[in-house]
Each structure stands twice: as C-alpha cells, then as structure tokens.
Amino acid sequence: MIEKLKTPQGYIPLALLGVLALIPVILPDSQYEESVLIACMLLAIMASGWNLISGLAGYVSLGHTVYLGIGMYTGAIAGKNWEIDPMYLMPLGGLVSAVVAILIGSIVLRARSHAFVIITIAALWTIQLIAQIAKPFTGGADGIVIKPPSWANELGTTPYFYIFFGILCLTILLARFVMNSRLGAGLVAIRNDEGKAASIGINTTVYKVTAYALSAVPFGVAGAVYGQYLSFVNPLGAFNILASVILVLAALVGGRGTLWGPVIGGFIVGFANEFSTVVASGAAARVLVLGLVLVVVVMFLPAGLLPTVREWLKKRREKSTAVNFIDQTSIATATERVDTTAIQSRVIQDRLEGKYLLEVKDVVKTFGGVRAVDGVSLGIERGSITGLIGPNGSGKTTLFNCMTGIYTPDSGVVTLSGRDITTNRVWTRAHKGLGRTFQITRLFKSMTVLDNLVAPLERTSPQEMVAGRYSGEEVARAREILAFMGLQDFEKQEARALSFGQQKLVELAQVLMLRPSIVLLDEPASGINPTLIGKLSNVIRSLNEQGTTFLIVEHNIPLVLSLCSTVHVLAGGQVLTSGTPDEIRNDPLVIEAYLGPDASLEAPVD
Amino acid sequence: MLILQVLVYAVLIGGIYALLASGVTLIFGVLDVVNVAQGAFLVFSAYLTWQVWVVTGWEPLLLIPVMGALMGAIGWAIYRGLLVRVVPQGPGMTVLLMFGVALILEGILNVVFGTTFKSVTPDYFTSSLKFGSVVLPYPQLLSGIIAFLVLVGLWAYLRFSWAGKALRASAQNADGAALVGISAKKAAGYAFALGAAVAGIGGVLLAIMYPIFPATHYEWIARLLGVVVLGGFGSIPGAAIAALLLGTMEAFATTFIPQWAPIFFYGTILLILVFRPQGIMGVKTREDVA
Numbered sequence: 006m007i008e009k010l011k012t013p014q015g016y017i018p019l020a021l022l023g024v025l026a027l028i029p030v031i032l033p034d035s036q037y038e039e040s041v042l043i044a045c046m047l048l049a050i051m052a053s054g055w056n057l058i059s060g061l062a063g064y065v066s067l068g069h070t071v072y073l074g075i076g077m078y079t080g081a082i083a084g085k086n087w088e089i090d091p092m093y094l095m096p097l098g099g100l101v102s103a104v105v106a107i108l109i110g111s112i113v114l115r116a117r118s119h120a121f122v123i124i125t126i127a128a129l130w131t132i133q134l135i136a137q138i139a140k141p142f143t144g145g146a147d148g149i150v151i152k153p154p155s156w157a158n159e160l161g162t163t164p165y166f167y168i169f170f171g172i173l174c175l176t177i178l179l180a181r182f183v184m185n186s187r188l189g190a191g192l193v194a195i196r197n198d199e200g201k202a203a204s205i206g207i208n209t210t211v212y213k214v215t216a217y218a219l220s221a222v223p224f225g226v227a228g229a230v231y232g233q234y235l236s237f238v239n240p241l242g243a244f245n246i247l248a249s250v251i252l253v254l255a256a257l258v259g260g261r262g263t264l265w266g267p268v269i270g271g272f273i274v275g276f277a278n279e280f281s282t283v284v285a286s287g288a289a290a291r292v293l294v295l296g297l298v299l300v301v302v303v304m305f306l307p308a309g310l311l312p313t314v315r316e317w318l319k320k321r322r323e324k325s326t327a328v329n330f331i332d333q334t335s336i337a338t339a340t341e342r343v344d345t346t347a348i349q350s351r352v353i354q355d356r357l358e359g360k361y362l363l364e365v366k367d368v369v370k371t372f373g374g375v376r377a378v379d380g381v382s383l384g385i386e387r388g389s390i391t392g393l394i395g396p397n398g399s400g401k402t403t404l405f406n407c408m409t410g411i412y413t414p415d416s417g418v419v420t421l422s423g424r425d426i427t428t429n430r431v432w433t434r435a436h437k438g439l440g441r442t443f444q445i446t447r448l449f450k451s452m453t454v455l456d457n458l459v460a461p462l463e464r465t466s467p468q469e470m471v472a473g474r475y476s477g478e479e480v481a482r483a484r485e486i487l488a489f490m491g492l493q494d495f496e497k498q499e500a501r502a503l504s505f506g507q508q509k510l511v512e513l514a515q516v517l518m519l520r521p522s523i524v525l526l527d528e529p530a531s532g533i534n535p536t537l538i539g540k541l542s543n544v545i546r547s548l549n550e551q552g553t554t555f556l557i558v559e560h561n562i563p564l565v566l567s568l569c570s571t572v573h574v575l576a577g578g579q580v581l582t583s584g585t586p587d588e589i590r591n592d593p594l595v596i597e598a599y600l601g602p603d604a605s606l607e608a609p610v611d
Numbered sequence: 612m613l614i615l616q617v618l619v620y621a622v623l624i625g626g627i628y629a630l631l632a633s634g635v636t637l638i639f640g641v642l643d644v645v646n647v648a649q650g651a652f653l654v655f656s657a658y659l660t661w662q663v664w665v666v667t668g669w670e671p672l673l674l675i676p677v678m679g680a681l682m683g684a685i686g687w688a689i690y691r692g693l694l695v696r697v698v699p700q701g702p703g704m705t706v707l708l709m710f711g712v713a714l715i716l717e718g719i720l721n722v723v724f725g726t727t728f729k730s731v732t733p734d735y736f737t738s739s740l741k742f743g744s745v746v747l748p749y750p751q752l753l754s755g756i757i758a759f760l761v762l763v764g765l766w767a768y769l770r771f772s773w774a775g776k777a778l779r780a781s782a783q784n785a786d787g788a789a790l791v792g793i794s795a796k797k798a799a800g801y802a803f804a805l806g807a808a809v810a811g812i813g814g815v816l817l818a819i820m821y822p823i824f825p826a827t828h829y830e831w832i833a834r835l836l837g838v839v840v841l842g843g844f845g846s847i848p849g850a851a852i853a854a855l856l857l858g859t860m861e862a863f864a865t866t867f868i869p870q871w872a873p874i875f876f877y878g879t880i881l882l883i884l885v886f887r888p889q890g891i892m893g894v895k896t897r898e899d900v901a
Binding site for chain 1: 639643645693695700701702704706707708710711712713714715716717718719722723725726793800829833836840844870871873874877878880881884885
C-alpha cells in the first residue's frame, strides 16, 4: 500500500479528493450539488467502514446501517437532553457505535458465512423494532425532530459538506492504517482460511471483534451529524435495510478489500442513485434500478472496478516479463547453514518440568455413539521425534485434533510443558509454542510466500496489532527460514503457484515463525514426491538437533521408523503399544493389527 | 375462549408458515443458498393472482397449480441464468444476488401495480365457520388445509420418489451424488424451481388471506428466516415444528402485545444462530476446521 503511493497512479485519488474539497468554492450557492455530494460522501464513508470487517475479513454484513442509526439517535437524544447541537456529538456517536459493535460483535461473530449474513439483518430489524417500541427515549415510530444549527440560514449546506469531507478523509486514513498493520494482515488471513489463521497464532475472535468495532466508528460519527443534517431521525430511516444494501453495493462496485475501491464506489452508486431517482421520478422505480444494478454487479463485476482494472494493467505489464521457472531439485540440494537463531525454538525459556513436553492423559472423544479416542494416555518426550501411527479409523486424527485444539476432549487432560492446555483456544496453544501443519496444506493461497511467513503471530497484544505489516525483525527471520529450507527463490511467488510438496515445506516454514517448541506434523509425506520426502526428513532432523520436538502422524511407516525415536501405535481408539522403531517393527501385535497377519514392515523407504 | 380461538388460528397460520418456509429450507439444503427473494416470490405470485382475479373473477384457489408452475419456471430460469454462476463465489454473494432479485421483483410490482394495498375478495372472503365460540374464517381455514396438504405432499415426494431421493443425496454430498449419476447442477436447478413453486402456491393463499403490498416481502422473509433458522437449515420437519411454535407465539403476541409480535422472529434468528446454529432439527456436520 505504501509502495502504491510512490507510483504516479497513487496520487490520482488524492488529487480527486482535493478537487472535491474545492467544489463549494468553485460552485458557490449550489445547494443541490452539495446535497448530492454529501450523499455520495456518506455512502463512501459507510462503504469504507464496512470494508474493514466485510472486505478485509470477509464477514459480509447486510445490516451495517444499524451503526449509522445508533449514531443518529445518540446525537438526537443526547443533543436534546444536553441542549447542544448533535453535530458536536460526533465523537460520542462514534464511541457509542463502537461499544454497541463490541457487544453485538462478540456475540454475532461466533456465526459464520450464511448465519452471519442473516444475523446482521436480524440485528438491524431488532434494533429498529426496539427504537419503535422504546417511545419515551426514541419518540417511537414518529422519531425525534432535530433543530437546525444557528448558522443554517446563512451558510446553507456548505459546513455540512466540509464536515462530511473531514469524516471521509479520517475514514480513509483509518482504513489505510488498518490495512498496513498486522491487524489488517491478520484479517486477510482470516478471510482466506480462518482455521488456519488460528493455528498460526492469530486470535481470530479479538481480530474480528476489533475490526467490527472499528468498522462501526465512521458510521457512528457520521450518524450524529447526519441526523441534524436531515433535521429528524426515525426508526425506518435510521435502521434501513435498503440503505445497508446500497452501501454494500457501493463497496462491491469499487472493489472490496481495497483502500480506494469503496470510496470510488460510494460516488458511483451515489450518483447513480440520484440519477435514477430523478429520471425514474420517484422512489418506486428506484428499487427496480437498484435491484438491476445489484444483480449486474454481482454477476459481472464481483471483484469490483479497482481490482479488475489493476488486474488488467498487471496483465499488460506482465506480457513482457517471463515467469521464472524454479527447478525443484534446487530445493532438495540447498542445505545452506544459516544463522540458527532464526529457527531457535522456545524450549530454552520453557519451564523444564517433567519428562514430557506434550502429554495427554485419559483423553476420550466421542462422536455420536463412536468412541473415536477411548482413554488414550501418552507423552511426547522433550527433544524427541515421536511418531503416531495406526490403521485408518484408529483415532489418530481425532487425538491429533484434541492436541491442537480443534476438538475439546469429552474427558481427559492435555498438557504442554506441564501446563494444562485442554481447553485453550487454537491460537493460545500456538502462542504457548505448539505449532502444526495440515495434511492438505492450508496456506493463504492468494498471498505470497513471504506474506504467508510474516502472518503468524507469537502473541496477541495491542502493540502487535497496530505494528506495521512488514516492520520489525519478522521479514529478516522469514528470509532466514526460507533460506534454511532452500526456498529463498520462492519468496515473491503466490502460494497457489507452488506444487503441493513445495507448499508443505512453506507451511512448515510458516509454523517455524512461531518459534514452536513442538511441531505436530499431520501426514507430512502424503502426496509429495520422494525427493521432497528426503528433503523434508533432513529439515526435520536438523530442526530437531537444534531443539525442536516433533510429533508425526503418518501412514508412511518406513519414514516414521527411520525418523522417529519413539513410536506410539493406536488401534480402535486406544494405545496398542509404544516403543522404539525396532520394537514396533518386530511387534507381531502391531503387524497384525495394522497390516494384517501376513504383512511385514520391511517395505522399501519412501 | 379467546385462548382457544387464538390457538386454532395459530395452527392454521403455522401451517402456512411451514409450507412457505419449506421452500427456503429445501433450497438451502440442496444449494447452500439462503434465498432472501422467497418473500418477493411470494408477494409476486400474490399480485399475479390478484390480477387474474380482477380480470376474470375466477375462484383464486383454482390458480394454485398455475402459479406453482409459473413461479417454478421463473425460479428455474433465475437459477440457470443467474444463480448458477454466483454460487461458487460463496454465501455473501449469493445472498446479495438474491437480494437484487427481490428488489427487481419489488420494483416491477411498484411500477406495474403502484404502491397501494390490493385485496382478493372472493364471495366467501367474509364468511366463516363457527364451532361454538371458535370462529374460523373460510380464507384462513381453506389456506391452512391446503398448505398442510401441499406440505405433506412435498415431504412425501422428497422422501419416497426417485427425484426426491436424488435431491436429498445431492443435498448431503453433491460430489458423491455426482459419482452415482446425479447432476449437481440439475438437482440444484430442480430444487430451486421446487422451492419457488412452493412460493407460487403460497402466494395464492396469501392473496385470499391478507391485503398485499410490494414491500411486505421484507416481513415475509423475516418470518420465513426465523422459521428456517429455528427448524434447522435444510430440515422440512424442523421447519414445520418451528412454524407451529413461532406461529403460536406470534398469534398470542398479536392478540396481547401487538407491538412486540415481530420480535419473536428476529429474536429467534439471533439466539438460535448464535447458540445453536444447527436449529432444533438440523444436523451438525463434522467439520475438520478450527
């Protein structure tokens, strides 16, 4: 985003804003033009605010005007009681909206996708109904009449114009700040894959609620002054579902998730709205026009104008530059010895309590009537590479999910370094030093390899959230880790362009950014070629030498037996046996339970 | 006897809600799309019924098969023409698309019929059946019975016919269904048409029961979402139970605290989606995600 401003195109929106600021000077006594532009600016403000939660984090809210309404009522009610002009209560409007958004957000953000969309609509209707019923405070369905400010006759709408202009500028600055911060990076990660984001230490709840609250602030601020501008506030006007849809349309037209898209969209839709009201002469046909525009945009311009234009420009530029093909063997052979501080695990700071780093005791997890894990107790020794094997349906994955926090066991305890983590959320476990990879890699596919690596967070704190996306030592560490894994040439590639095996390596690199004391690998060798399996084994061994503990769930028995010092065998949800690779290899019980009576475990490696 | 009267009325209205909501829940089950245009389909069909009735004076209830077929065809066209291309973009976009469709239908009604209330008043409109002190107006009684019959028919159709089994298979696992020869796209188009047809039938019932107005589709979709959410997305028996529950609550609220009547639907949506997203009859599917 900062780089964008350095290019000449980056100044176009700023220049347009400058022109906008001069319009009342160029065209004095133009009440109508000003009122249209005020409507556009309000739409741009709302679309930009909405963009923070719905564009960045992908949680589509269809009831966001609820916060405009709250700002309007805050201004009207407080202004009446304290006998001041509501427009001076703009900060209060923003504050009340933010507080309500935190309250609502911490509940509704538990729901996802469809459920979230419906909840936001239902919340809007509920608050509208409350405003109608709570007559002593809100004036009921008639609403509240707001006195115009003392200067209204002299100055007309021009002061309003500049107030909305100011709010618009502040909103753009807020959006820019969020997008360049680690909060913004985390929100994009949540949009890409929320479960994965949690597993690399992003406290998704705090991130979503923060974004939701921030998105409500511009609405609340604008609402307080908008009420006075309209000179009245009533439930149907303040909490309007159609207005909610129009602002979403604005953000959609311009481009969700971009800085300027919602602003541009606000002006386009604002003008179109005014045009259709004038041409169609009345609100009745306006609904028809809006519906048509909405359908056309969703069908043909789902990404929005700005991203579509950018993509087109990028394609034109890229025609000249060929894409580098990176030979896979270069990864396999690269074993640069880099500064190991970058990949140092946190084992040093851990309290060295007990023999086991990660331990499960009497863990039970049932699905319906199936006891998938039926009283498992086992420990992973500090500094070991431990294997967890077992036939399909033996409960490996369920146990793994209980360790990583995707499931909470029905009973039993999970401890990390002697501390109980049974009910810890996924990101808390990541903060405590437990990292994991996925059987089917879950990188953020539209982000570059480097962006994927700087996304993990070792802790949740306000400082961390406001820190710049690429500031601090993360980028340097990410590069060191990539070099260690032989992936340095891939830094700028989008994750989706990588082969599956390469993605597995990148995912491991991503987990290492958390400085984990233990890494849980979910079938690391499945679906990748022998060369990369060899590479992966080397990486695991050398990380282990530097202190990282590993737990590997794997079907490639030869790999497990060659890599691990201890192997646990699960069958039927219980621990069948545990021992060294040699003991496991020769245990007739294992061979029979796992591979059937006639098999042996002497299959060739890879 | 007021309570008994309200209760009987609640059962009749609950049957109608159940029928209307079954369309939404069927579409969600198979397509994973929340059809927020269902209320608009309903009101659209009611207006067409009104228009035919005004012109011909025919018995409106005879239009049920016609409106069912017509809205089914419109629904199929909307699916094949618009929705099928937007489904891959996820739930947010499909909701927006269907919202756009709802606005278009509302806009057409606004322009063609104007923004005034219309009523279909066949000669039995004001007469009623009396059991002791319980009064059953014919429009409500007939609509309730028809809604119940259509709902049972729909349920039996989905349960026992091959097409119904194919739809349910596609709802549970579209890829798996495709492997055994059920085209997901065809199943989805069929489900959407069926859901819209239910709205077409509902529109006729609506027309003889209430005055109609274009923007009332918001009230209807709010009610239907409340029912579907409480019953569990995708479950027709769930929708039926939820419709009776909410219909009863609404009927009592309308009688005793009319201002608060809609809160049951909104409140249900909020509470259920937050604390039990699978509803009362829905199945919580296992997801390997955090």
